[in-house]
Amino acid sequence: MNQAIIHIALVVRDYDEAIAFYTEKLNFTLLEDTYQPEQDKRWVVVAPPGSSGTTLLLARASMPEQEPFIGNQTGGRVFLFLHTDDFWRDYHAMLAEGISFVREPKQAEYGLVAVFEDLYGNLWDLLQLNDDHPLVQRLTANEEG
Secondary structure, three states, X not given: OOOOOOEEEEEEXXXXXXXXXXXXXXXXXXXXXXXXXXOOEEEEEEEOOOOOOOEEEEEEOOOOOOHHHOOOOOOOOEEEEEEOOOHHHHHHHHHHOOXXXXXXXXXXXXXXXXXXXXXXXXXXXXXXXXXXXXXXXXXXXXXXX
């Protein structure tokens, strides 16, 4: 059996501002932006550069009940984890784009990590895992095979 989580829905205030942030500030790729007239919404999918895994579905809050969750989908916990092959390259590029880091870089047992906010305040880990980390081994195996 093969299964995969292909999208994670991220509630956003506005499609275009979210697309601009992810593509211009974080250098993500816009994979799809399709209007769905029957629901009066757009199917907007972005992914980190070079990624072939899980993507973000940018889902505009469509009801007043969803609006309080914009930027707080996990009650203030780190929500998403952006793995990189070069922490310092991406950290400095993000700083240059005005990305706000709420926890400075630190070397942890599992790798190098810092916490940043997206445009709505969701917390993300930017991390470069150690080469011997099981996830790095899995990612390397997926790339090779």
